[in-house]
Amino acid sequence: MKFFVDTADTADIADLAATGLLDGVTTNPSLIAKAGRDFIEVTREICGLVSGPVSAEVVALDHEGMMREAEVLRKIADNVCIKVPLTIDGLKTCKALTSDGTMVNVTLCFSATQALLAAKAGASFISPFVGRHDDNGFDGMQLIADIRLIYDNYDYGTEILVASVRHGIHVLEAAKIGADVMTAPPAVIRGLFKHVLTDKGIEGFLADWAKTGQAIG
Numbered sequence: 030m031k032f033f034v035d036t037a038d039t040a041d042i043a044d045l046a047a048t049g050l051l052d053g054v055t056t057n058p059s060l061i062a063k064a065g066r067d068f069i070e071v072t073r074e075i076c077g078l079v080s081g082p083v084s085a086e087v088v089a090l091d092h093e094g095m096m097r098e099a100e101v102l103r104k105i106a107d108n109v110c111i112k113v114p115l116t117i118d119g120l121k122t123c124k125a126l127t128s129d130g131t132m133v134n135v136t137l138c139f140s141a142t143q144a145l146l147a148a149k150a151g152a153s154f155i156s157p158f159v160g161r162h163d164d165n166g167f168d169g170m171q172l173i174a175d176i177r178l179i180y181d182n183y184d185y186g187t188e189i190l191v192a193s194v195r196h197g198i199h200v201l202e203a204a205k206i207g208a209d210v211m212t213a214p215p216a217v218i219r220g221l222f223k224h225v226l227t228d229k230g231i232e233g234f235l236a237d238w239a240k241t242g243q244a245i246g
Contacts, residue, residue: 030204031081033212035192037064037071041215042078053081055134055156055192055212057112058088069105076106082153084134086112087122095122103131110134110153115143120150127151134190139167141175148185154210159203160193169193170202177207197221 031052034045037060045051054075061068076083085105087098095118099111103126110132113119123133127150134154135147139162147155157176159169176189188209194200197220203211 030200030208031188031210032218033081033084033190033210034218035060035194035212035214037061037066037075038215039064039071039074039078042075045215045218046078051079051081052210053083053108053110053212054079055084055112055190057084057086057136069101072102072109073105076108079108081108082110082132082134083108084110084112084136084154086136090114090116090118092118092121092125095119096125099126099131112136112156115147120146123147123150123152127153136192139172141172141179144176144187144189145179148180148183148187152187154188154190156190156192156212158193159191159199160195162193163195169199170206173203173208174206 032050033053033055034042034051035055036042037056042054064071072085085102087095089095089098095113102111103109111126112134113122114137115135123135126133132153134156135152136156138144138155138157144155157172162169162172173191180187190210190212191203191208192212194211194213194217196217200211200221
C-alpha cells in the first residue's frame with residue numbers, strides 16, 4: 030500500500046519524506062487555507078519534497094473552468110495530480126485530462142457506483158472518504174471493499190486512494206481489503222509507528238545495556 034500524507038504543511042511533509050516511506054501528498058482548498066500561504070507557491074514547494082503524485086484541487090465547478098485551472102496547475106511540476114470533484118463536470122474534466130496524459134484524482138466519492146463512473150472516466154485515483162462515510166451512519170470500509178470488488182471484476186487501473194482516514198484501524202482495514210493507497214494527516218501516520226510494547230521493549234533493552242557499562246563506537 031502506498032502512503033500519502035494529507036496536508037499542505039511543508040515542514041510535516043519534509044519530515045515524513047525523510048523516512049523514505051512517503052509516496053505522495055494530497056492537498057485541498059481547506060488545507061491550503063490552513064497553511065496560510067500562496068496556493069501556487071506552496072504546491073510547487075510540496076512537489077519538490079516528494080517524487081510521487083501531489084494532488085492539487087481545482088475550485089471551479091464547471092468543465093471549462095476546471096480545464097482552465099488544471100492548465101495552470103499541471104504547469105507547476107511534472108508530479109502534479111489534478112484533483113476534481115465527483116460530478117458530471119468533474120468526470121468530463123477527468124476524461125479530458127487523463128486522455129491527455131495528466132494524472133487525475135477524483136475526490137469526494139461516497140458510493141461504489143460513483144467509483145465505477147470515475148474508473149470509466151479514466152481516473153488515476155478515486156478518493157472514497159471513509160471517515161466522513163462513517164460519520165453519517167455508513168460503513169466506510171464496506172465502501173472500499175465494494176469498490177475493490179468492482180475494479181477487480183473489470184480490471185480497472187484506477188487506484189483506490191482511501192481518504193478521510195481518522196486512525197490506524199482505517200489504515201489496517203484498508204490494507205486488508207487491498208486498497209492501493211491511503212492518505213492521512215501527519216499525526217495519524219506518525220501514530221502507526223507507535224506501540225506500547227515497542228516502547229517498553231526499548232526501555233528494557235536500554236536498561237540492560239546500561240548495566241554492561243559499554244558503548245558502541
